[in-house]
Structures are given as C-alpha cells and as structure tokens.
Amino acid sequence: MHYLVHVPSTRRNSAPTLEDVAQIAGVSRALVSLVMRDSPRVSDESRQRVTEAASKLGYRPNLMARNLAARRTMTIGVLLNDLHNPWFAELTDGIHIAAERYGYQLILASARRSPRLESRALDTFLASRVDGVIVAGCRLSAVRLESVAAEVALVSVGRTFPKAGCGSVTTDEADGARMAVEHLYGLGHRRIAHIDGGKGAGSAPRRSGYIRAMRQLGLGDNAQVISGDFTEEAGAQGAEKLLRGPVLPTAIFTANDLSAVGAIDVVERAGLTVPGDVAIVGFDNTSLAALKHIGLTTIDQPRREMGAAAATMLIEAINDRGELGDVLMSPSLVIRRTTGPSAAV
C-alpha cells in the first residue's frame, strides 16, 4: 500500500452537509434526509424550504455516509475482463439499462485481461460493499469466485461456474456452431474446416458443437480442426495451413470474427475468392463483421439481452425476490457476404 501525504484541496474547505441544510431551512436533520430521499411523508412547505436551502448551498448528499448508514449501496460492481473487446461494451449497455430500471448504480472495473487485476478489482468491490457483482469473461479460478460469491450476490456472464454458488448467463455456443455448420451445409458445402480458439473462453463448446454437427450431418470424416487462439494472426495461420493441405475445404468456420478476418485475408491473397472458392463464417458478430468492407457471415450473441438478464437476475436475487440460476441464451445466424453456394457441388 502506498503512503501518500495528502494535502487537502484548497478548492473547497468542506462540502455542505445535511446539518447545514437543516440549519438554513430551520428544520431537523432527519427531515432534510427524508426530503433528499423523496419521502412522501413530508409536507409540501417543508419540502420546498429544504429544497431551496439545499440548492442554495449546493448541497449534495455524501454517498459514503449514506451507504454506510443505510447498510446498502444500491450499487453493483461490474468487472469487465477486457475493455478492448467491444463484446463487453454492448454487454455493459444491457446491464446498464436493466440496473437503471431498478434504481441501481454501476461501478465498472477493467481487469485488462489479468487475473491478478481481476482479483484485486473484486476485492475493491467487496470493500466498497457493493450489493452485487457481475463478472464478464472472468478468468478467475472457481475457488476464488466461490469465495466472492460467499460474500455477495454474483453473476458470471460468458462462463459458468457450476459449484461456485453464483448465477450465470451464457449463450449456447455449441448451438451457434451447429447453426454455422448447418448454414454452410445448406449451401452445399461438405468440406467444412474449423479454426478454433485454443484455450480461450467459449472455444471448447464451439469446437465440440462443430464436431457434433458435422457428425450429425454425416460429415464426421470431413471434420478438421485447426488450432488457433481467437486472434487475427491465428486465423491467418490456420488458413495458410489449410491452403497447404492436400484438399482445400470449401468453407471455414472460425472461432471468432477476428480469426475470420485473418483467414479471409490469407485466402484472398492466395488468389482465391470469398465466398466463391472458400466460404467463411465467424462468431460473435462484432462491429468488425458488420463493416461493408468485410461483410462477414457470423453467429450473433444477444449481448445486450445477456447483460440485461444478468443484471435483472442479480437484482432480483439481492432483493430476495428471485434466485441465482444459469441462463442459457440462444445465438443466431447473421448472413452476410462471406458465405454463398459451394462451387464444389
């Protein structure tokens, strides 16, 4: 811990308090408190006098004092694994909207992909006595998360922690993979390869969904998984590997949009066309996929709804009006320009 000498700011000697307002308005502290919280049992006259005194002083309730006394913060902490990933932005929008509806505030923290920072951010949330926590794309161990869940209501988005006592909201990634494969199958593709996400979150179900779908379509022998890691670079390398292989697949399903873009680039540089020679499907429907220049067919996760579902479930649980559970949401296929009929039919 740092030791800093703090010289109080000269900007203001000290903010006005309830007491000051009460004095000016000529009423008790308690009454000012009631007015500040919009209590109905205050006479119009008192309300007006207090309101005037407050705005005259520029009074602003001190949240720390309020929360300390009220023993609840009406705040939920949101831990974002990686601010750079736009996935989290939309998720946060959903959380924001739902929380607002219940009168809850959000405090966000970015873990910058580091489990150490994740853990520290959670400590801060707990120290701030937030009423609930939402972790998105959390990479922490189940044990650590369980210890957090023991202290505060917790919902995880994008990953489930079966025994940790927390709720979760995820999409059915395997089903998304199935959609991708069946879409390609419907276009006549039979040799469909998958560039996976390695050990990243969501990678395993996408891969297994792909394999299962291929089997169910009688394409088990054509299934080909190239290992990747959710990056553009990995998508490019995976595509290169496929181009060097004995039989070029007519379609590639990648673990995410970024990998898909990497793959597209390599395929096109090799003189082939997308989707003419090789069709490509991504995953996540990021803003990247929607660029006209890319027009990537991809699997969409209802991020905003997921955020709203997570916040709603959490808040209902906080208020003892519901319980934490595991919510599984359905992805959907977004068809753009990188898929088309197989030329190899």
Added chain:
Amino acid sequence: MHYLVHVPSTRRNSAPTLEDVAQIAGVSRALVSLVMRDSPRVSDESRQRVTEAASKLGYRPNLMARNLAARRTMTIGVLLNDLHNPWFAELTDGIHIAAERYGYQLILASARRSPRLESRALDTFLASRVDGVIVAGCRLSAVRLESVAAEVALVSVGRTFPKAGCGSVTTDEADGARMAVEHLYGLGHRRIAHIDGGKGAGSAPRRSGYIRAMRQLGLGDNAQVISGDFTEEAGAQGAEKLLRGPVLPTAIFTANDLSAVGAIDVVERAGLTVPGDVAIVGFDNTSLAALKHIGLTTIDQPRREMGAAAATMLIEAINDRGELGDVLMSPSLVIRRTTGPSAAV
C-alpha cells in the same frame, strides 16, 4: 432460453468489523486500524496478532467507512463517453497504470454517448467524493464542466475547455492532419481530398490542419472538403461523392479510420485500386487500421501516454504538487498499405 435454478448459497449476514478483529486480537480498534494501513509504528508482535485475527475472520476494511472518516477516497472517477470506441480502452489503460503508481483507484462510468448520462455520472462521482475526475471525449457544456471543476480536480482528455478551470490532454490534431497531407504530398499526390468528421470532437482541427497544410504546399486550390461524421457510412458516401465528381482525387484523407474503411470499400467496388488509383489515410490508428486485411495508413494518437499524462497531472494537482494545465501531445504517422506513390505524377 433455458433456465436452471441453483440452490441459493448461504451468505454472511454481516461482515466483521475492526471492532471484531480488535477483540479477537486483544488490542484496541485504533491499533487494528494502524495495522490495516501498514503503519510502521506497530510492533511486529501486534502486527502479527492483528493480521491473524483479521484473516481468521475474513475481515475486509469497509471502504465507505474508511473514506468517510479519512475525508479522502484515493479514488478518481473516469468518465468514458463511449465504451464502444476502442480509443477509450487504451486511454483507460494509460490512466490505470499511472493511477496505480500513485496508489489511486479508478471507478469507471460509461455515458453511452448521452450528455444526460454524462451529467448523471459526474453527479455520482461528486456524491462519492472522488478525489479527482477525468472525462474522456466529454460532450458536456463548458458551463456544466466548470461547475464540476469548482468542486473537484478535473482533467479532460481529447477536448479542451479553456475557461472551465480544468486541465486537458489532447493531441495536436491539426498537426496530425498536416502529417497525413505531407506524407501524401511526398508520394507525389497533389489532388488530396478530405472527408471530415462534421461536428464531432476533433473534427474541426483535423479539417483546418488539412486546409492549412494544403495551402502551405501551394495546393490550396486543390483542397476539397466533403462533410462526413466519423462513421463508415459517411466515409462511403464521401467517397461516392468524390467518384461522381469531375476530377477524381488521387488521395483521400478521412477524419478517422472508420470513415477510411468506408471509403476504401466504395473505391474498390468502383473497380479502382487502393493505393494504386486512390491512396487513403485515416486517423486514430484503431485496431481496425492494423488489420492485415485493411492495412490502413493512419495517424496515431499516443492514447496510453495521454491517459497516463492525464492521471499524473490530476493526481499531482490533487496533492498540491502540481497544477492543472493543457498538455498537447504529438501524433505520429503510421504507414501501411493504403498509401503509395501517385500514379498521376
């Protein structure tokens, strides 16, 4: 949507306090407080007993109580205008790193592009008595910001507010525009058009920088500004307009990367090549620009450094060891594949 309910976990009814720890350790509350703050004037024995008691109870200092009593929060509020824009992610990284060095915590808020939400988030910061505030890409009025700056140390990133009494960190956008134009000039381009950002932040200096640079190169008559708004769509429309014009420019400088991508797409669809027929330069050096598939030449803003500078200046001011001022940082040119020698030489 599938739903599964967990057995609710048993959550602690109330967290242990300093008092509890003191009792178990057999010392006074004040001493426990000292240990918790790593004070050097505690005997090793006491320190050990307190530490043990604390961890035995799972004690965690209550930040609200601490901050209330200490009259300082060691926290700075960071207001991000738009979480969806990756620009803010890197900026936040820089702020984060600098704040950490001083032992300050961050609380982030996303305004989702709405001035109303911006204002509300600032209210929350003030109510939480943060020690300082950083606003990034803030769209609020100077008057409103001035009133905030009157209550707490404030630094604005990406925009200056001359009279508001706050510090600022910005890049020399006009100089970035100059770099773009001179780069193109150096490649032999003479007919260089600009698709601007309309009323968006940073648009004006980029535009005027472009115009000034054109004039200084004796190209004032060739200067052509098409109005846009920082979106892909605007870039596309701008390019279409240029394509329909009497004389096609050999280079386009757009207000940001997104617009550049829109422009590239339109130019290529028209059967022209980039950079062969038309060279394109963006602005911001977002991750988009770095995609191999796009390879956009662009102007980079040192976002991380800007964040660090903002946080450092703010904290130094909070501690009365420095003053808030206006910091102007230099952008730099990042050359990729969308620019090359002019064919029209």
Added chain:
DNA sequence: TTGTCGAGTTAGAGCGCTCCAACTGTAGAC
C-alpha cells in the same frame, strides 16, 4: 371534555472507520 388517530417532525443512537491527543512503559542520559 377526553381520547384517538394520523400526518408531520424530531432526537438520538448508531454505521465502521480515522485521527488526535494522551497515555504507558522501557531505555538511556545525567
């Protein structure tokens, strides 16, 4: 008249912590 009621208001006891001044006890100086 007395009592009851409800609307409006209030005093006062915390919430969990920090900070200050004052205290204890031991070691060294004289």
Added chain:
DNA sequence: GTCTACAGTTGGAGCGCTCTAACTCGACAA
C-alpha cells in the same frame, strides 16, 4: 534516583448520513 525520549498503544471524538421510536398537534369521534 530522576528526567527525558521515544516507541507503541489507546480512548474518544468525530466523518455525514439513516433509522427507529417517540413526539407534537390539530381534527374528529365519543
């Protein structure tokens, strides 16, 4: 032996608010 110094420790007074229980007071019923 007393005095000083200092390291270590402590009680208690807040920080600014909420919450509970109790109070006041006029209206109205008995």
